[in-house]
Structures are given as C-alpha cells and as structure tokens.
Amino acid sequence: MSSGATFDVIVVAAGSGLRMGGVDKSLIPIAGKPALRWSLESFAATAGVRRIVVVTAQDRVANYAALPWIPAAVVAVVPGGETRSTSVAAGLHALERAPGEAGAVLLIHDAARPGVDADVTLRVVAAAQQHGAAAPVMPIADTLKRVAPNATGASTAHSSGSVDRAGVVSAQTPQGIAAQHVPAFAAALVSDTSATDDTSVLESIGVAVELVQGSARLRKLTEPDDILSVGAMLRPSDPTVSFSEILSSLPGSRIRVGWGDDAHPVGTTGTLHLGGRAFPESPALVGHSDGDVVLHAVADALIGAAGLGDLGRLFPATEATPKGIASGTLLAESVERAAAVGVQPLWVDLLITASAPKLAPHLDEIGANVAGLLGIPVDRVSAKASSGNLVGDEGAGKAIRCAAIL
Incomplete structure (x- = not known):
C-alpha cells in the first residue's frame, strides 16, 4: 500500500x-x-x-x-x-x-x-x-459506565448507568x-x-x-x-x-549499579533518625548531619551509580554543609544531581545493622520513606535489619551501619 x-x-x-x-x-x-x-x-x-x-x-x-x-x-x-x-x-x-x-x-x-x-x-x-x-x-469492546459522585468518601464508586x-x-x-x-x-x-x-x-x-x-x-x-x-x-x-x-x-x-555503606557511632543525646523516621527513645548518631545512616547509604549508592563521586565529596562536613542538616535533604539533592546526568533509581535493597532499637516493626515505614524520597513505588524498596549478632561495634550497640545496593 x-x-x-x-x-x-x-x-x-x-x-x-x-x-x-x-x-x-x-x-x-x-x-x-x-x-x-x-x-x-x-x-x-x-x-x-x-x-x-x-x-x-x-x-x-x-x-x-x-x-x-x-x-x-x-x-x-x-x-x-x-x-x-x-x-x-x-x-x-x-x-x-x-x-x-x-x-x-x-x-x-x-x-x-x-x-x-x-x-x-x-x-x-x-x-x-x-x-x-x-x-x-x-x-x-468493553461496556462503558458512568460513575456517580460518591458522597460517602468510600474507595468504591457507584454506577449511574451505561x-x-x-x-x-x-x-x-x-x-x-x-x-x-x-x-x-x-x-x-x-x-x-x-x-x-x-x-x-x-x-x-x-x-x-x-x-x-x-x-x-x-x-x-x-x-x-x-x-x-x-x-x-x-x-x-x-x-x-x-x-x-x-x-x-x-x-x-542506562544500566548502572551503585553501592553505599555508612556507619556512625551512637551518641549520648538527641534523637536517632533512621530511614527518615525519628526514634525519640534512642540517642542520635554522631555526625555533621542528623546522622541518618540509611539515607546516607542510599544517597551514596545513587551518587556512585551516577558517577558523581561520593556523599562526602558532594556534601563535605564543613561550613559548606549546614550543621545538623536533615539527611532527607541530602538524598533529595542527590536524586536531582543524578537525574541531571540521566540516572534514575529503579530498585533499592538495604540492610541496617543495629543492636537497638528493634527495627522489624518499622521497616515498612522506613521503606516507604526511602521510596518517597527516590520517587519510586514502595514495592521497589527492600528494607532489612540485623542485630549484628554481638559482633563488632554494631553488635555491641556502639554504632549503627547501613549498606545499600541501588
């Protein structure tokens, strides 16, 4: 033709x-x-x-x-x-x-x-x-339905005719x-x-x-x-x-893999932040930012996948980076910098090693927080936790570590 x-x-x-x-x-x-x-x-x-x-x-x-x-x-x-x-x-x-x-x-x-x-x-x-x-x-091919306004606020809808x-x-x-x-x-x-x-x-x-x-x-x-x-x-x-x-x-x-690993010692004051969640019953980790090792590890993995160096190079622990800055801000900026060179996260697997607090009840929330910051579906984030089995500083409760693959 x-x-x-x-x-x-x-x-x-x-x-x-x-x-x-x-x-x-x-x-x-x-x-x-x-x-x-x-x-x-x-x-x-x-x-x-x-x-x-x-x-x-x-x-x-x-x-x-x-x-x-x-x-x-x-x-x-x-x-x-x-x-x-x-x-x-x-x-x-x-x-x-x-x-x-x-x-x-x-x-x-x-x-x-x-x-x-x-x-x-x-x-x-x-x-x-x-x-x-x-x-x-x-x-x-399908039958078409008109949807009636739902005054009850329920998640379902009612048909008002075909x-x-x-x-x-x-x-x-x-x-x-x-x-x-x-x-x-x-x-x-x-x-x-x-x-x-x-x-x-x-x-x-x-x-x-x-x-x-x-x-x-x-x-x-x-x-x-x-x-x-x-x-x-x-x-x-x-x-x-x-x-x-x-x-x-x-x-x-287009095909990139990034690896991030971060650990901070446990402090004596403040509030612990992990994966964008606050744990008021636990002291903060020592660091220039809020010490959220989960978001640090994810950001480092993304920065590595994008070929942009590492977290410390982009956000040095100097006056150039505000003291106590929220790690969510660092991750959000890392996402923007990666996108600028054509790199977008697809999936994240992360492991948090800490003897305390108990993280199992909070892993879904942590995963959802990470997904939201990365702009990917929640089911694309796998968040796991380990007690450290009494091995090293993490197992002894002196530090918390997170490793992430992206």
Missing part, C-alpha cells in the same frame, strides 16, 4: 511513566527491542518519509541522541515541555529549523505505542492529505495533519495546553478529522502488564524479554 504523499513525523517520548514506576517507557524492551526503536524503524522504512523528530525529557536528550539504532531519518532529538501540547510545539519548532524538504503531511505519534506499522501510517497519511486531518481508531457505545471509538496514533493546517494547529497549541491528543486541538479550530481503521497492535504502554501483551503482538513466537536483551537494547549509560 502506498499513499503517494510525503510526510514528516514527530515522535513524542517525553512522558514521566509514573504508572510504569517512573521508568522511561520509550526505552523499555518490548519483544527484544526498545519501544521507541519499534516506532522509529517502522516510520523510517515506510515509503514517503521525509524527516523524523524525537521529543523527550530534557535529561534524556543526550542519551537518546547517542543511541546506536537511531535511523538516519531522525533529524533532531529535542527536549519537550510539561504537557503534551508543549512537547508537540517543541517538535514543530525543531522541524521548522531542520534541513530537508517538508512533507505534505505531518504525523504525530506516541512513543508508548510501539506497534505502528506501514499500513496504518499510510492510511493516515492518505486520509490527511485528502481530508485535511486523520486519526486511526478502534471500536471499544454509555451507548454506538458512535464511540478509541483514538490512537499516529495522527495526521495536512501541511496547510499546520500553522493554525501550531498557534492553537499555545492556548490549548491541556489537550490529550492532537485531533482535539484540530477540532477546536474547526478542522474536520477523518477516521481510519487503526490496529490492535497500537495498544499503548501504560501499566507494567502491557509489556508482555504488546510484546506478544509484535513478536508472537516469544514475547518475553531476557536480561541479555535488556542489556543489548539499552545504551550502556
């Missing part, structure tokens, strides 16, 4: 991936290849493609630009904005400055939909060229815009920053959108369960992903 029309593509990959646990969805391996790679290779191999721009988060631009599998048709990798609309606007600006002849149609695609193929792409391009704008859609599915479809991407409508579309993006898709913006300025047949393969990666289900459609023979595939599909700078 060939539409005969040329096209440019903006691939939006700037999302936070919160429902995926904060992982960059665009680089999640799907059936052996990163999600973004599936889309880029499909567009690059489709007849009529002119230029492709990838829009991603500011801290990912350098890593994306260095990916070894980026096709030659990709003319720019640029930072996006806080919303989808501002990210698309950034992509449009990059296309305006990019070399090469503009296509007759502009396509905008979500990187979280790796199942795009030439058939869908060309259907959208042909319809957009003929009618001005187009989007792929699929019928809705929605007639007749005349209702689910929109997918890529969505296409004929070149003559792109200037008006770009202007509308400035005022409509909350739009969840591009055809909504077009409709708001009076451009009719032609609907074409979409594909089940274009299911969006939203929840962790989607990884295998989408992979099964893209590679039915083996949708699973081995660890070796993960390593081979991601750039080397």
